[in-house]
Amino acid sequence: MNVTFRPRWLLALALPLALAACGDNEPKQRTAFSEFLQTRIVDKPGVHVPKLTPDETQAFGPYTEHYAVITDFNGAMDAAVKPLGNLLQKGAVRSLNDVTARRDDIKAVQTGLNDMGTQLQAQKAKADSAHAQLKQPEDLKVVYDKAFERTVSVPADTFLAVLPQISGTLDSSLKIADYVDANKAKIDINGAIVKVSDPKVQAELNAMLADLNTQAKTVQQAQTQLKTVMLGR
Template sequence: MKRTLVRFNTLWMCLAFSVLLAACGNKEAEQRTAFIGFLQTRVLDKPGLRVPTLTPDEKASFGDYAQHYAVIADFNEGMNKSVSQPMTQVMAKGALRSIADLSSRRDDLKAAKDGLRGLRTALDQELAKADAAHAGLKQADDLKQVYGKAYDKTVSAPAATFKEVFPALDSVFDGALAIGDYIERNKSKIQVSGASVTVTDPAVQAELNKMLQDLNGHSKAINAAQSKMQAMVRGS
């Protein structure tokens, strides 16, 4: 009787363990399905850049996959705090209201250029951190396909579009500083009063006009990059 009882108990434990494994497997599948549905309907199907905050119920329904979404959410939060918000301060620092600013606000322009370098570094760091976390995720093929599209839309594309602004801004700051230096070197021939400029030397006037035209061209590149960013965010 004792031997039969041991066999019965062992068999019962094996059956129970099998049922437990099946239950765990079904739970993971349900969580994965819920997460895929969320990414599709709340991120991919929505126009523009949308990174909604998970509710407690959503976190619970996604299980461990909530941490997969955290990779996307953390990148966007980090980019907002370390790049987007400081960018507003950099642009305000380097804003030019008149041609007189080109010579009188050179320190502000230099500070803005230095700040821009820091923003570029911050964006590179945030993207590298997100890419590393993304590469380390273990995902089934059905989730990997949808998650990859969501990651491109909410991480890769915004980072790439944002980076397009940096070269144009660099060129604007460099051009503005060069014009300021040129005006300072030729201040005996260039008289600046607000938006008006008087130049007594034709050669100096020709060179100054060329530098100002180049500066305007770089400004157009910034406007184009900003328009592209706004279209991506709004989805239009």
């Protein structure tokens, strides 16, 4: 009887060993994923979020889901900020006549920028929440956190800082348009030539235009910073 049951006991003892052997892939998967994050994202200037090849997906195993937190955010960010170029072009003003004649365009651009900011905030919050829930060994977490900051936190925070600055410039443009409309009897605009009959109105208008020019320079600097973050140069 003892001989009959011995193979069963041996099989029972062998099962945990077989299951443990299956888990041996984790260190290799972790190493491969960590090296990918370090060399393909952290060590590169700018924001780089490479698409995984089938071989990389297989090599990273379950860590591909961790990478999806980064790729999902970047896909959503790209979609959210895609209209930015067209909005900036639509909202660009080159003269006082532009400011007064394109009030509706400026309002539409401001609405678009506000919507963009709302989308970005929501996507960043979603990514931050997913990031916080990840269970990672400490050695991988150190590298992953750097990659997450480079591809999620920094670009999102930079965009969210730039958008209100652009919106503030548009708000100043609208205030100028309203001021000109309220004092149209004293302000004559003929193309690029502006004549003001009241010295007080002239001084107030000049101050508002000077403030707008200062804000425009600040926005240009912010756009340069954004380019540096995204492209690394």
